[in-house]
Amino acid sequence: MVQDTAKIKDVFRRRLSAWYRRHQRSLPWRKTSDPYRIWISEIMLQQTQVDTVIPYYHRFLKAFPDVYALAAAPLQDVLKAWENLGYYSRAGNIHAASHIIVNQWGGRIPDTPEAIKTLPGIGKYSAGAILSIAYGQVLPAVDGNVRRILCRVFAIRKPMDDPGEQKKLFDLAAALVPAKHPGDFNQALMDLGATICKAKVPDCSNCPIASICRAHLLDLQNILPITRKAPAIPHRQAAAAVIRNSEGLLLFVQRPASGLLASLWKLPGGFIDDMENMETGLQHRVKEELSIAIRVGNKLAIVHHAYTHFRATLQAYDCRLLKGAPEALGCQEWRWASPSDLKKLPLSKIDRMILAAIASC
Ligand code: SF4
Structure with a gap:
């Protein structure tokens, strides 16, 4: 030695x-x-x-x-x-x-x-x-x-x-x-x-x-290195609204320019607080994002994803636009997107997963 x-x-x-x-x-x-x-x-x-x-x-x-x-x-x-x-x-x-x-x-x-x-x-x-x-x-x-x-x-x-x-x-x-x-x-x-x-x-x-x-x-190779105890990974619930227009196009929004998944596109919606009802929470997130009122219908799909600091469960609901015209309030932009548009837009993994799950319904 x-x-x-x-x-x-x-x-x-x-x-x-x-x-x-x-x-x-x-x-x-x-x-x-x-x-x-x-x-x-x-x-x-x-x-x-x-x-x-x-x-x-x-x-x-x-x-x-x-x-x-x-x-x-x-x-x-x-x-x-x-x-x-x-x-x-x-x-x-x-x-x-x-x-x-x-x-x-x-x-x-x-x-x-x-x-x-x-x-x-x-x-x-x-x-x-x-x-x-x-x-x-x-x-x-x-x-x-x-x-x-x-x-x-x-x-x-x-x-x-x-x-x-x-x-x-x-x-x-x-x-x-x-x-x-x-x-x-x-x-x-x-x-x-x-x-x-x-x-x-x-x-x-x-x-x-x-x-x-x-x-x-010293036969310590399976013991070293030592790390501090990792804190429990939090879990967050999220909901997405699947809103189609009369031509069957999907309503899509571009995330803000900073923060999680900045500038990528997604379905309208967002994180739901633990104390919030899922449907009501989704209505609130869409209102904050686009200034529209929606009716939340059946659940279409559910996916799970792990980010660096938390895990998320995203549930997508079939929704209808009840009142108002979309305005980019809590997002950078919005658009009605066809399947070929969706292929071209940059989307995160969880948003691709939820689209695939909806398509297979
Ligand atoms: S593999 Fe790692 S623990 Fe094993 S002898 Fe090499 S440096 Fe040491």
């Missing part, structure tokens, strides 16, 4: 780098040195699995091959390219950042931590990942996967999600990043966390750093 911390760090770097050279995953954003493409990949990879991201990455770059094309595109086109990838604020941030990059940075992704972190959607992790991979800067990229590996290798028994511990783990990762090929080192850690040192059932027998991993040597 290698005891000395400096030696452990040295062996950690060398073995991980050698393993990465032989076993790295073949990923499309690793075949480019274009900072724009690396930036797009890193934002898409936030909270999202590699396999999910790959087809989106290709489609997005076909539609917006450089930062100028992205900046010139309407937000609705960017949201449409992002549809079903989730965490839609990322699409809005990328679009807003593209304007800043074009107008303030001459079309070049900024190359200092201070400057890149001023762009919407870029925090400490993304800044480290983009700058180390695209510009070879000696910076760590520390996310939950990297924290998990470090807690195991150094047998750290404090909660890894504790803010003070996060700072220590960041400093530890920073001390490990080598001066040569720092981007490869960060990507090697990403690959190790995704393929070997996984959250559940780490594959220690195939791990290149098993001989220096204190958790493995």
Whole structure:
């Protein structure tokens, strides 16, 4: 067992780098040195699995091959390219950042931590990942996967999600990043966390750093890392109104420009408070959104969806317009939409799910 911390760090770097050279995953954003493409990949990879991201990455770059094309595109086109990838604020941030990059940075992704972190959607992790991979800067990229590996290798028994511990783990990762090929080192850690040192059932027998991993040597790999107790995930009820006009077109609204699923389109309706009756609550939400009175009829469909911080159940009701003409009060826009319109509009996953459930009624 290698005891000395400096030696452990040295062996950690060398073995991980050698393993990465032989076993790295073949990923499309690793075949480019274009900072724009690396930036797009890193934002898409936030909270999202590699396999999910790959087809989106290709489609997005076909539609917006450089930062100028992205900046010139309407937000609705960017949201449409992002549809079903989730965490839609990322699409809005990328679009807003593209304007800043074009107008303030001459079309070049900024190359200092201070400057890149001023762009919407870029925090400490993304800044480290983009700058180390695209510009070879000696910076760590520390996310939950990297924290998990470090807690195991150094047998750290404090909660890894504790803010003070996060700072220590960041400093530890920073001390490990080598001066040569720092981007490869960060990507090697990403690959190790995704393929070997996984959250559940780490594959220690195939791990290149098993001989220096204190958790493995002490048989703590299934106990570490420790996390603070996660709070219970709240559950929210939502209702949607299915309102058709005489031509059979569906009434659709565009969500506000900020907040949950900003600027995406949906059926009228919204969240229903625990103390509210579902039908009355739906009438209120539609009134607040469109200034119309509706009659709520039969329930047509019900779907469930998990967001980052809560779970939702959405129920759709067959409704009729009783009084008033739609006005965009609590939404950006409204429209009567045909099935082909609905294919073109950017919608969130839960709204696509409820449409599919209604169509199968
Ligand atoms: S030896 Fe096991 S616990 Fe340690 S880093 Fe490798 S996979 Fe993770």
